[in-house]
Amino acid sequence: MTRLTSLTGARQARRPQKPSVVSGSKTVQPVAQEGTLCYAAAAATAYQWAGINVSLYEMMHAYLISEWAEHSIGAKPYREAVHTIPGWETMAASDIIEIIKRDNADVFSSATLLLGIPVMTLGTVTQIALSSANLKKHIASNQPIIVSEANHWRVVYGILEEGDTIVGILVFNPARGGYYETVQYPLACDEAFAVGC
Numbered sequence: 001m002t003r004l005t006s007l008t009g010a011r012q013a014r015r016p017q018k019p020s021v022v023s024g025s026k027t028v029q030p031v032a033q034e035g036t037l038c039y040a041a042a043a044a045t046a047y048q049w050a051g052i053n054v055s056l057y058e059m060m061h062a063y064l065i066s067e068w069a070e071h072s073i074g075a076k077p078y079r080e081a082v083h084t085i086p087g088w089e090t091m092a093a094s095d096i097i098e099i100i101k102r103d104n105a106d107v108f109s110s111a112t113l114l115l116g117i118p119v120m121t122l123g124t125v126t127q128i129a130l131s132s133a134n135l136k137k138h139i140a141s142n143q144p145i146i147v148s149e150a151n152h153w154r155v156v157y158g159i160l161e162e163g164d165t166i167v168g169i170l171v172f173n174p175a176r177g178g179y180y181e182t183v184q185y186p187l188a189c190d191e192a193f194a195v196g197c
Helices: 038-049 056-064 075-083 093-103 105-111 132-140
Strands: 002-006 021-023 125-127 145-149 152-162 165-173 179-184 191-195
Touching: 002 132, 002 165, 038 056, 038 145, 038 152, 038 191, 056 075, 056 093, 075 093, 075 105, 093 105, 132 145, 132 152, 132 165, 132 191
Parallel strands: none
Antiparallel strands: 002 152, 125 191, 145 152, 145 191, 152 165, 165 179
16 A cells, blocks of 8 residues: 655555645645746745745845856846845845836846756755655655756655655646646655755
8 A cells, every 4th residue: 555645744545635734724835936947936835835934036036146146147137136226135035026026127037037046045954865764754854855856946745655665756846837746766866955954
């Protein structure tokens, strides 16, 4: 019999369902990708499922002002626009984003087309190996896992087991409006990060 363990911590003997109640009693919806912002959508989804409220654009902003984007040609206009806002250093990212959307729509639109990586400075994030033991440990502890492979980012939110063997991984993919899929274990990935540990 196949057993499901998802972020809610409930073990069930039925097919996977979309995660619904993850943060207390509040229903948290996943974040769909816009442009090429899969990194921001995956990170925002994982953070929200871990109980940390952050938006797609806040994750995009975190990347664009980070050292990781320093040499990205498309990030330069965004950074320049941010630096023209008086007091931006002490402003909330959401306020900066609203000003740039309003005053520099072209710069903002271009920023949504940049490839990037999740800059995970909010809350506690740990880079992990995507081993069977780590999957079981983090999912049972309500800690979503952000994974990257071939320049695309997704969020692991559950596992399927037969006995003690993982046979499938439940994944939210932020592409094409966002969808859920079950993939075979092991999942080939370049990096994996557990959120909320």
